[in-house]
Amino acid sequence: DSGVTQTPKHLITATGQRVTLRCSPRSGDLSVYWYQQSLDQGLQFLIQYYNGEERAKGNILERFSAQQFPDLHSELNLSSLELGDSALYFCASSVRGSTDTQYFGPGTRLTVL
Amino acid sequence: ILNVEQSPQSLHVQEGDSTNFTCSFPSSNFYALHWYRWETAKSPEALFVMTLNGDEKKKGRISATLNTKEGYSYLYIKGSQPEDSATYLCAFFTWMDSSYKLIFGSGTRLLVRP
Numbered sequence: 001d002s003g004v005t006q007t008p009k010h011l012i013t014a015t016g017q018r019v020t021l022r023c024s025p026r027s028g029d030l031s032v033y034w035y036q037q038s039l040d041q042g043l044q045f046l047i048q049y050y051n052g053e054e055r056a057k058g059n060i061l062e063r064f065s066a067q068q069f070p071d072l073h074s075e076l077n078l079s080s081l082e083l084g085d086s087a088l089y090f091c092a093s094s095v096r097g098s099t100d101t102q103y104f105g106p107g108t109r110l111t112v113l
Numbered sequence: 114i115l116n117v118e119q120s121p122q123s124l125h126v127q128e129g130d131s132t133n134f135t136c137s138f139p140s141s142n143f144y145a146l147h148w149y150r151w152e153t154a155k156s157p158e159a160l161f162v163m164t165l166n167g168d169e170k171k172k173g174r175i176s177a178t179l180n181t182k183e184g185y186s187y188l189y190i191k192g193s194q195p196e197d198s199a200t201y202l203c204a205f206f207t208w209m210d211s212s213y214k215l216i217f218g219s220g221t222r223l224l225v226r227p
Contacts, residue, residue, distance in 0.1 A: 002156065033215075043157065043202060045215040056213035090156060098145045098206035098213060099164050104156035 003027065004105035006091050012111045018079040021108045025072055025093030031055065032074040033094070033102060034066055038087040049074055050097060078110070086112045115139055117205045119218035126193050127226050133189045134221040136203030140184035144206040144213070148177055148188055151200045151220070160188075160201075193225040 003026035013019055025032050034046040045058035049068035060066075063081075068074040078085060090107045094100035118137045126132050138146065145164050149157040161170040166181040174191045190197055200220040207214050 042219045043151075043204075043217045045204075045217065048213070048215070056215055058215060092157075098215075099162060101159045101162055102147065103159065106156055 002103040002105065004091060004093050004103050006089075006105040006108050008108060009106065010109050010111075012113065013081060014113055015081055015083060017081050017112075018077065019081065019110065021076040021078070021089055021091075021110070023074045023076070023091030023093075023105060025074070025091075026103055029093035029095055029103070030072065031094045031097055031100070032068055032072070033092040034060075034074070034076050035090040035092065036087045037090065037107075038084070041087075043090070046076070048097075055097065081112045083112050086110055115205070115207065115209065115214060115216050117203065117216045117218040119201075119203060119221050121221060122219070123222040123224070125224045125226065128193060128195060130193050130225075131189065131191045132193055132223065133187050134201055134223075136186045136188070136205075136218055138184050138186075138203075138205040138216075139207065140182060142207045142209060143181045143184075144208060146179060146186050146206070147204040148186070149202040149204065151202055152198075157202060190223075193223070195225045195227050198223055198225045 005024045030051045033048045036044045046060040048056040066076045092102040092104045094102045148160040151157040163179040168179040202220045204217045
């Protein structure tokens with residue numbers, strides 16, 4: 001158990017809908033990272049937040065957005081969902097930034113029908 | 114376009130064999146290189162964070178080296194065991210276009226036969 005929690009574990013929804021994925025980092029960690037793993041694809045970095053501020057941005061679509069709240073939990077919002085958004089979404093946390101070990105949560109599996 | 118390449122793509126070895134993989138990354142604007150171990154149906158697990166040229170890290174039978182000047186890192190597994198079977202990922206942290214970037218390689222899939 002890494003100490004990073006993600007909810008929900010599974011999510012099934014329809015095209016065009018909007019969903020919110022939630023992540024609680026390890027106690028004391030200030031950075032949260034979001035990743036996407038699509039079928040037959042590697043791990044894609046989406047975005048990083050550090051202490052409430054956006055720190056790094058990867059291949060995140062404009063339909064996706066994220067934020068980190070004062071209690072340091074983070075939410076990833078996915079809107080106008082398409083079939084291709086079906087994937088495993090991981091959250092990870094680290095103490096600060098790029099030179100710190102990242103601890104991954106169990107992931108949220110999103111299925112868009 | 115930033116590219117992080119891992120080789121080989123997959124590797125099948127016998128129990129007891131030692132093996133190594135390569136992660137190649139751009140040699141400029143280096144911040145850090147992360148190695149992960151990713152078992153099927155599980156979450157990635159951090160192995161090493163490498164930050165300095167010449168870094169060498171070790172955890173049990175697994176070790177890694179870093180050469181930032183030429184842009185590569187090696188991961189070594191000594192005496193492979195079936196439980197080492199997993200995908201090994203590297204991730205390159207850099208600064209580009211006024212922001213941090215994190216780019217993953219596509220991984221090396223290791224299968225260790227008993």
